[in-house]
Amino acid sequence: MEYNATEVAKKIAARWGNKPENIIEMMHDIQTELNYLPKDVLYEVSKFASVPISKIYNIATFYNAFSLKPKGKYKICVCMGTPCHALGAPRIVSALERELEIKCGDTTKDMKYSLEITGCVGTCGLAPVVVINEDLYGPVQVSGVQKLIKKYDSK
Numbered sequence: 001m002e003y004n005a006t007e008v009a010k011k012i013a014a015r016w017g018n019k020p021e022n023i024i025e026m027m028h029d030i031q032t033e034l035n036y037l038p039k040d041v042l043y044e045v046s047k048f049a050s051v052p053i054s055k056i057y058n059i060a061t062f063y064n065a066f067s068l069k070p071k072g073k074y075k076i077c078v079c080m081g082t083p084c085h086a087l088g089a090p091r092i093v094s095a096l097e098r099e100l101e102i103k104c105g106d107t108t109k110d111m112k113y114s115l116e117i118t119g120c121v122g123t124c125g126l127a128p129v130v131v132i133n134e135d136l137y138g139p140v141q142v143s144g145v146q147k148l149i150k151k152y153d154s155k
């Protein structure tokens with residue numbers, strides 16, 4: 001995605017009054033706009049909001065909601081809570097890794113899919129559960145993984 005780091009940082013910092021205490025809100029806005037927290041934008045926002053870059057990085061790595069790596073259009077999260085794990089979630093992850101040709105934690109080259117694991121999403125009765133953006137699937141079978149991805153291939 002093309003963006004001008006200074007412009008993005010300036011606009012978002014101004015939205016939050018350039019106040020250091022609003023840095024988390026600014027980071028949320030950057031992530032919403034660009035889908036992750038690019039280094040160059042963080043450096044710029046650090047200047048506009050007068051927050052040290054080291055502090056911004058600490059926040060970015062502390063909260064799971066933030067990502068310093070680019071994410072795909074479709075974020076695939078495999079639940080690794082105990083019930084999902086016991087009912088085969090690790091095999092679902094392996095099947096998705098094979099299907100997408102990436103490792104868990106990575107994004108496909110075309111920026112279409114990211115694959116990650118998550119804690120319990122609260123629908124253990126459907127274990128093993130996979131969440132793709134806002135869509136929840138379960139119980140997911142290894143044999144159904146290819147079909148699941150195909151749904152999004154055409155989107």
Ligand code: FES
Pocket residue numbers: 079080081082083084085119120121122123124125127128129
């Ligand atoms: S453990 Fe997966 S939904 Fe609860």
